[in-house]
Amino acid sequence: MRRTPAELLASWLRRQLPSPAVAWLEQTIANLREANSDRPLYLALGSVARRLGKEPLQLQAIDVSEAEAARHGWRPQHWSTDAAARVLLLLSDEVAPERFAARLDIVCKAAEMRELIAYYQGLPLYPDPARLVSLAADGIRTNMAAVFSAIAHDNPYPAEFFAELQWNQMVLKALFIGVPLHPIKGLDARANGQLARMLIDYARERTAAHRPVSPELWRCVGRFLDETTLDDVVPRLASDNIWEQRAAALALRDCPLPEAAILLERTPALVAELKAGTLSWDTFEPPLP
Amino acid sequence: MYIDPHIHMSARTTADYEAMAAAGIVAVIEPAFWLGQPRTSAATYIDYLSSLVGWERFRASQFGIRHYCTMGLNAKEANNEALAEGVMDVLPLYLAKEGVVAVGEIGFDDQTPLEERYFRAQLDLARELDLPVQIHTPHRDKKRGTSVSLRLCEEHGLSPSRVIVDHNNEETCEEVLSRGFWAAFTIYPKTKMGNERMVEIVRRYGSERIIVDSSADWGVSDPLAVPKTAQLMLKRGIPAPDVMRVTYGNALAAFGQSGQFSEADWLSRPEIDQRMLFEGNSVLRGQAPKTGNAPVANDELVIE
Numbered sequence: 001m002r003r004t005p006a007e008l009l010a011s012w013l014r015r016q017l018p019s020p021a022v023a024w025l026e027q028t029i030a031n032l033r034e035a036n037s038d039r040p041l042y043l044a045l046g047s048v049a050r051r052l053g054k055e056p057l058q059l060q061a062i063d064v065s066e067a068e069a070a071r072h073g074w075r076p077q078h079w080s081t082d083a084a085a086r087v088l089l090l091l092s093d094e095v096a097p098e099r100f101a102a103r104l105d106i107v108c109k110a111a112e113m114r115e116l117i118a119y120y121q122g123l124p125l126y127p128d129p130a131r132l133v134s135l136a137a138d139g140i141r142t143n144m145a146a147v148f149s150a151i152a153h154d155n156p157y158p159a160e161f162f163a164e165l166q167w168n169q170m171v172l173k174a175l176f177i178g179v180p181l182h183p184i185k186g187l188d189a190r191a192n193g194q195l196a197r198m199l200i201d202y203a204r205e206r207t208a209a210h211r212p213v214s215p216e217l218w219r220c221v222g223r224f225l226d227e228t229t230l231d232d233v234v235p236r237l238a239s240d241n242i243w244e245q246r247a248a249a250l251a252l253r254d255c256p257l258p259e260a261a262i263l264l265e266r267t268p269a270l271v272a273e274l275k276a277g278t279l280s281w282d283t284f285e286p287p288l289p
Numbered sequence: 290m291y292i293d294p295h296i297h298m299s300a301r302t303t304a305d306y307e308a309m310a311a312a313g314i315v316a317v318i319e320p321a322f323w324l325g326q327p328r329t330s331a332a333t334y335i336d337y338l339s340s341l342v343g344w345e346r347f348r349a350s351q352f353g354i355r356h357y358c359t360m361g362l363n364a365k366e367a368n369n370e371a372l373a374e375g376v377m378d379v380l381p382l383y384l385a386k387e388g389v390v391a392v393g394e395i396g397f398d399d400q401t402p403l404e405e406r407y408f409r410a411q412l413d414l415a416r417e418l419d420l421p422v423q424i425h426t427p428h429r430d431k432k433r434g435t436s437v438s439l440r441l442c443e444e445h446g447l448s449p450s451r452v453i454v455d456h457n458n459e460e461t462c463e464e465v466l467s468r469g470f471w472a473a474f475t476i477y478p479k480t481k482m483g484n485e486r487m488v489e490i491v492r493r494y495g496s497e498r499i500i501v502d503s504s505a506d507w508g509v510s511d512p513l514a515v516p517k518t519a520q521l522m523l524k525r526g527i528p529a530p531d532v533m534r535v536t537y538g539n540a541l542a543a544f545g546q547s548g549q550f551s552e553a554d555w556l557s558r559p560e561i562d563q564r565m566l567f568e569g570n571s572v573l574r575g576q577a578p579k580t581g582n583a584p585v586a587n588d589e590l591v592i593e
Contacts, residue, residue, distance in 0.1 A: 039381050043418075046385030050548060110335070110382040112342035144347050 005070045005125045009088040012057060016081060021052045025085060029092040038103060044089055045107055049114065054082040073156025073185060074124055083118035087125060097128035105135055113144055120150040123157040130161055137166045145177050152184055159186025168195040171220060172202060181216040182285050188219070196224035200232050215247035215286050222254025230257065237267050243286035245270060246279055290555075293515045294318040294540035295394075295423075295455055295475065295502035298356065299337075299345050305505075305512045306352035312516040315555040316355040318544060319345060320394035320423055322363050325507050331375025334366070338383050346388065355555050357544070359393030359423045360384055367407040368399070377410060384418050390544040391415075393423025394455065397434045400427060405441070412445035421546050422447060424454045426461065428480070435461045439468055453500065453543050456481055462490065466498060471543045473500040476514035484518040488525045496531035500539045 003011070014022050028044045035041065057079040059067075067074045076084070090104065104126070108119050120139050123129060136158070139151045151158060152170055162170065167190050174181055181187060199221050203213045218233060225233060233255075236248035249270035252260040264271060273279035291314045298306070298319050309317075319341055328334050341358040349356035360383045362376045383389060392415040397404050415422045422442065427434035435454065442452050449469035457465055457472045458481070465472040474490065475481040482490075487501060503514035511517065519536040523529060544550045 042382045043385045046382065046387075046389075049387040050385065107382070110339050110342075110379065112386055112388065113347060114387065116343075144344075 002069055003066065005067070005074065006088055006091040008063070008066055008070055009084045009091075012059065012063060013052075013081060013084055013088065016055070016058055017052055024051050025088075029089065032089065033093050035093075038106075041089065041103070042107065042110075045086055045115065048085045048089070049082050052081055052085050054080050054114065057081055057084050071124055073160070075154040075156075075185075076121075078154060079121060080114075080118075082114060083121055086115060086118040087122035090119070090122065091125065097126075097131055100127050101131045101135070104132065108135060108139070113147060116142070116144075116147045117150040120147065121155065123151065123155065124160075129157065133161050133163075133166070137162070140166070140170050140173060143177070145179055148173065148177060149179055149183075152179070154183050154185065156185050158184070159190055164192060164194065168192070168198055171195060172198055175199075175202065175214050175217060178288060180285065180288065181214070181219060188281065191220045191223060193224045196221045196229075200229050203232060213244075214288075215241070215243040216284065218247040218251035219281050219284065222251035223256065225251065225255040225257065225260065227257070230255070230260065230263075234263055237263070237270070246273070246284070247286075249274060250279065250281055250284065290315050291515045291519060291536050292316045292318075292540040293503050293505075293512070294453075294500060294544060295320055295473065295504045296512060297322060297504070297506035298349060299340060300507035301505065301512055303348075303352070306349065306354060309512055310352050310354055312513050314354060314516065316357065316550075317349065318357045318359060318390055318423075318540070318550075320359040320425075321361050322394055322425075322506075323365050327366055327369065328372060331372050331379070334362075334372065334376050335379055338379070342383065342386055342388065357388045357390045357550055359391040360389050361392045361395040361411055361423075362407050363394060364396050364398035364404045364408070364425060364427070367404045368401055370403060373403065373407050377407065380411075380414060384414065384420060388549055389420070390547040390550045391421040391423045391453065392418075393453075394425040395422065396425040396438050397427045398425075400430060400434055400437070408438075408441060409445060412442060412447060415451075416446055421451045421453065421544060424452060426454060426456045428456075431456075431458070432460050436464060439465065439470060442470075443468075451546055455502070456504070458482060459486070459490065462494065462499075466494060471498045471500060471539065473502055475502055475504040476518050477504050477508075477510050479509070484514065484521050487518055488522050488527060491522060491527055491531060491535060492525075496534040496539070498539060498543075499535045500543065501535050502540075 013025060032041055032044065057076060059077060064077060067076050104119060108116065111119060120136065123132060123136055126132060136151055140148060142148050152174055158167060158170055171181065171184065174184065199217050203217055206213045233248050233251050236244045239245050249264060249267060252264040253274055270279065293314055296317050296319060298317060321338060321341060338360060346356040360380060362373055367373050384392065392411050395408055395411045397408065412422065424438050426438060438454065442449065453471040453473055454465045455473040456475050462472045474487055476484045476487060481504070491499060501515055501518050503510060503512055505512040505514065515536050519532050522532045541550065541552060
């Protein structure tokens with residue numbers, strides 16, 4: 001039988017944590033179900049790291065596929081035990097979505113960094129997740145990269161629920177704070193002309209300041225290149241950075257303009273890689289600058 | 290290695306963080322306090338408490354300094370009853386968090402009935418949550434205020450070994466020490482202790498349960514007060530083990546009783562690498578991250 005995300009979290013924690021920690025967690029959840037105020041929840045969420053420690057969550061391949069079955073797109077591979085426990089505590093009493101959202105707002109506003117990571121990683125698992133868009137968009141405004149990544153990376157929530165402006169700001173901000181784009185789910189499906197314009201403007205600013213541009217930027221641009229922006233890409237075919245050359249080739253391949261294909265022919269080595277399938281956005285993970 | 294167990298980093302600059310790291314400060318404790326002028330609502334107090342466990346902790350980490358805090362309602366703002374009630378309601382949200390090493394800084398300012406009411410309520414919270422307490426002793430009518438603070442702690446069943454009494458001077462420390470409490474001294478120019486006086490205190494009372502801090506904040510104060518005092522003590526003939534106790538070991542032992550303040554936090558960390566630890570560069574704003582432990586000179590004219 002398919003298990004719920006909360007059941008999976010509980011089973012993974014029971015397997016990994018020492019028995020006193022498991023006993024505390026189970027007793028706390030039982031108490032929360034009986035509680036008539038939010039105070040015990042606040043204290044429990046705060047004390048998770050004191051009680052349970054903070055280790056990477058150890059998952060097997062079967063756990064990952066059960067997670068996918070329980071909630072499409074859920075990828076707990078990079079979760080920690082404290083994050084799993086905090087999300088489990090939030091899910092432990094079945095309150096109305098409206099009250100859940102109000103409570104989540106309170107705990108996020110008072111959160112330290114590891115808590116924020118947990119609360120944002122849990123976004124796809126919460127009741128009526130569409131209600132939480134502005135909370136998630138607020139999270140994207142953080143300047144703590146690890147918190148930003150809890151929403152942006154390996155999380156199906158943004159692609160499913162963010163409006164275009166929120167999505168575009170998230171992608172641009174990822175470049176801005178120096179985190180990679182490839183762990184963003186739905187990156188290709190949600191590419192759009194407005195984002196491409198923002199990214200090209202950003203690339204021009206960086207170039208004018210003699211600062212490097214992440215080659216991943218061109219992944220969201222290729223389909224939208226036109227006569228006015230083709231020249232932002234073409235010189236990069238001759239870059240001394242191999243990742244930039246590859247990104248330019250991929251972007252030109254994605255570009256619908258006939259001249260893009262002609263320009264691409266000037267670099268037979270990259271064309272050969274494209275034809276062989278060894279050059280693809282799916283495996284494009286350049287080192288961070 | 291030094292610990293500054295009382296410093297208001299929210300009021301300090303990144304240049305201070307760099308200087309503190311270069312001087313050997315490995316960990317700081319930031320007590321929740323007022324901001325130089327009273328807040329007008331609990332909401333801004335809540336934002337402040339959140340920043341102590343959030344942004345300020347992150348900011349410190351970017352300079353290789355571990356940041357801890359104490360959480361509480363300070364005596365000055367306890368006199369605004371509406372604000373005080375709002376803050377007491379949210380304290381449970383914060384007190385159990387990672388890196389919260391005591392209830393503090395609490396105590397007396399004018400020694401009013403409202404101050405006493407919220408002081409007592411927070412002593413009960415500390416006992417309930419098994420946290421140490423950090424006491425701010427008053428500037429005015431200090432000796433009496435200190436005595437009453439000690440009595441309240443005892444009345445509420447707190448062991449003196451779990452209470453750190455701060456801002457002591459020559460007139461208060463004897464009672465604090467003889468009743469079994471920790472006695473912290475603030476090296477703060479003009480108003481609190483000078484560090485030459487501090488040398489004499491340690492010469493007279495030894496190093497047991499004595500702690501040196503800076504309480505550096507938005508006033509004229511010195512974020513290097515702890516390392517400077519340590520050096521002055523050594524120069525004036527205080528034995529090195531005693532110096533280490535009052536500028537490092539005692540703070541660790543006292544606040545370590547929270548279970549949230551452990552030497553392993555800074556000894557086991559890799560060399561400072563802002564990129565590895567936190568990926569982002571929001572404090573650095575695009576500068577190259579510093580790696581390694583060498584302090585960086587800030588005297589170059591070119592800004593890239």
